[in-house]
Amino acid sequence: MSLRKSAAALVDAALARVETIEAGDALGLVDREDVVLVDLRDIRERVREGFVPGSVHAPRGMLEFWVDPESPYHREIFAEDRRFVFYCAGGWRSALAAETVLDMGLAKVAHIGGGFTAWMAAGGPVLKTGDGREPKPAGGPELNPAGA
Numbered sequence: 245m246s247l248r249k250s251a252a253a254l255v256d257a258a259l260a261r262v263e264t265i266e267a268g269d270a271l272g273l274v275d276r277e278d279v280v281l282v283d284l285r286d287i288r289e290r291v292r293e294g295f296v297p298g299s300v301h302a303p304r305g306m307l308e309f310w311v312d313p314e315s316p317y318h319r320e321i322f323a324e325d326r327r328f329v330f331y332c333a334g335g336w337r338s339a340l341a342a343e344t345v346l347d348m349g350l351a352k353v354a355h356i357g358g359g360f361t362a363w364m365a366a367g368g369p370v371l372k373t374g375d376g377r378e379p380k381p382a383g384g385p386e387l388n389p390a391g392a
Contacts, residue, residue, distance in 0.1 A: 251336075254340060258339040263355075264355060264356075264357040265357065267362035270331075270356045270366075271366060274368075275298070280300055281296050281299040281331065282299065282302050284337050291376040293364075293372075296331070296370070296371070297371040298378070311348055311350060328352065330355045334358060335358050337359075338356060338359060
């Protein structure tokens with residue numbers, strides 16, 4: 245079977261349209277109220293490698309449904325007027341995801357070039373909880389339940 249477009253060609257096209265933030269520059273985004281870091285990786289990756297503290301887990305397979313306010317799976321975080329910066333392990337899934345939500349109408353999107361691998365190489369903080377979930381704040385609800 246011959247494909248019309250390879251996965252690499254799709255990623256290249258996405259990279260031409262989507263803002264790429266270098267991992268070192270992304271370090272300054274962790275505590276910003278106007279930015280949501282979105283982890284697209286599978287929950288098993290979050291458990292195994294850890295994740296960026298405060299990041300929202302949105303599995304790549306559910307992203308479009310979570311972003312769409314008409315979807316029964318919509319997540320309110322994606323309706324907020326904030327900048328969404330996506331990351332995956334190496335930057336390919338996040339480039340494709342950022343392009344997709346840009347096409348859906350989210351205007352302020354970017355992705356971390358090199359993904360979580362580059363984040364760790366840049367000395368970015370990593371949180372490991374054993375179950376891939378952000379710890380609950382004292383007396384409050386869980387911030388981003390995995391698989392929710």
